Amino acid sequence: MGGRLKVGQVYRYSSSKDPKPPTLDGYPNFHHVTHSEGLKRALLEAGINGMARVKVPGGGVRRPAILIRSSPWKAGTEQTPWHDVFDMDNGHVRYFGDHKAGLSVTPGTTTGNAALLDAFTTHQGPTPEERATAAPLLLFRAVSRNGQPKGHVEFCGIGIIERAERLVQWGGRDHTTFVNYVYDLALIDLTAEDDAVTWDWIHARRDLDLTHRQTLELAPRAWREWVKHGSSVLPRLRRRVARARVVKVRDQRPQAGSSAATDLDLIYRHFDGRKHDFEALAAAVAAKVLGRGHQRYVEGWLTRRSGDGGADFVGRLDLGGGLAGTGLVVLGQAKCVKPGTLITAEQIARVVARLRRGWIGIYVTTGAYSEPAQTEMVEDQYPIVLVNGMGLAREVRATARDNHGGDLLACVKHIVDSKETAVTNRRPEEILLQ
Missing domain, CATH: 3.40.1350.10 (Trna Endonuclease; Chain: A, domain 1)
Structure with a gap:
């Protein structure tokens, strides 16, 4: 079993991907924290990393999670002309998809956009049964350490897609326009879990023998509330740093x-x-x-x-x-x-x-x-x-x-x-x- 992902904590993401050492260079080891014995590694190689779907008891499938990594150091470049927005204090992230200038494929069919658009459908599901299949978005952003922009990531929380929008951007060497998707995400409140997520929840979602209801028992309280009531309760469940200063x-x-x-x-x-x-x-x-x-x-x-x-x-x-x-x-x-x-x-x-x-x-x-x-x-x-x-x-x-x-x-x-x-x-x- 893995450990806990703490919001605001920086993790060492090494190229060796060795899950054994708990820490590397003074930082918690991402691959140790997210290790699931006998299963494939959790990766952040791409900006949008969807875990493989699993079949569940009683029929149907679920995607255990989608791991998202934003790389601020790439923002504004020819290949990555957009600027992701992480407003963690107010529980909002605006994240751009992975379509790029020069690609001939249809917008929305790139690996990352396809995964997020599929997740968007379940995130907007009208019933608790449909929302129970939804993939949680685990958000990270790359941070520089020792002058190096790669190798360290900060965990930013659990996201739910509120809105997906097609828009026209420019980029590439020729500064041509292209169509991409942008997603507005709500970061859920993790106060009840000490602002952390246990990897046991994600591990359970990868288990072929567990039902959706069984995996929900390990989910954060706000996620369970959202599955039960839907988007109408997101304003109440959204992460707000102000709440940390509110005395009951x-x-x-x-x-x-x-x-x-x-x-x-x-x-x-x-x-x-x-x-x-x-x-x-x-x-x-x-x-x-x-x-x-x-x-x-x-x-x-x-x-x-x-x-x-x-x-x-x-x-x-x-x-x-x-x-x-x-x-x-x-x-x-x-x-x-x-x-x-x-x-x-x-x-x-x-x-x-x-x-x-x-x-x-x-x-x-x-x-x-x-x-x-x-x-x-x-x-x-x-x-x-x-x-x-x-x-x-x-x-x-x-x-x-x-x-x-x-x-x-x-x-x-x-x-x-x-x-x-x-x-x-x-x-x-x-x-x-x-």
């Missing part, structure tokens, strides 16, 4: 019955009914969170109860010093809600809409942030810091322990009662002048 709601909330849950409940009940006072606590927590490290945070003021325009407090974050320093306006939003409440993307967006170039935001709440809200924040690159209820309780508890003998309520009252920050309707940019 359950992980944002203290465990029931824990001391953190008790602290958070005490804070919420203390400010329930007078939530404007909560802004003072939120401003103090923001100062702790943003003031860590080498930067300096300057507290500004709280805004008035009405007409705050989407900001409850204002501060300044100083980076560097002297000519090598700058100050950033910080707009803060405080939201005291029941700890079980979720903050939505729309609520965060209202704060972001107030931000100007060089400003950042911070949102402090006793609740939690919905996963769609976090995804939108990461994908749209919102310059905002999120502090959930569990983080809020942790910061207040630390302050209580350091300055109030562990008395949380006394700490909260002291922050609110002794807050020297004025309540005003000054313009946020005035913080840069003080």
Whole structure:
């Protein structure tokens, strides 16, 4: 059996194709990882490498996989005039077929295009039974190491063909036009598998004695979901790097019955009914969170109860010093809600809409942030810091322990009662002048 193909990992693809050593020249050995005892090697000699079809129990055939290799160093040359696009962060690959200038065969009948067009048919299959026969696309791209463009490949994930299009290109020594195919591929989410694919799945797909259903047991979760539901679920199953920075709601909330849950409940009940006072606590927590490290945070003021325009407090974050320093306006939003409440993307967006170039935001709440809200924040690159209820309780508890003998309520009252920050309707940019 083979090993695991990890997204982003570079593998040594040697000309010897010896599967025995696990590593070569400090890199995992591609032929070791993809070794299937008694079966032909998995190869990347061509751009599009379709494994031989196998007959399956009950009739029918399946292609175990199609291995695709993109060679960026060839892009723009006479023989390879196209430029493949690998947008791994957003789960999209645009890959050009293998028809070339000067070929007399009909477009779509070259070895690679024929394999991908055949796969496209099953990838667009209307039933789970048809999609179960579909060949997964294992995507690689050549990378340079030690000044050499050949001999190393990076694994980029598992692809499903969303669209196949014929187009006219130019190439060859005479710069003539020719017809080729281009494919839009969706990279599926492999988060459940730690961003990796086990070769045992591909090995099982090569086994003549295993049914489609049996091989699916080893498939990635997203692949199984796609086989079951079809292309309608691809937007949800598409690989998004943003998801790696999204914290599940359950992980944002203290465990029931824990001391953190008790602290958070005490804070919420203390400010329930007078939530404007909560802004003072939120401003103090923001100062702790943003003031860590080498930067300096300057507290500004709280805004008035009405007409705050989407900001409850204002501060300044100083980076560097002297000519090598700058100050950033910080707009803060405080939201005291029941700890079980979720903050939505729309609520965060209202704060972001107030931000100007060089400003950042911070949102402090006793609740939690919905996963769609976090995804939108990461994908749209919102310059905002999120502090959930569990983080809020942790910061207040630390302050209580350091300055109030562990008395949380006394700490909260002291922050609110002794807050020297004025309540005003000054313009946020005035913080840069003080």
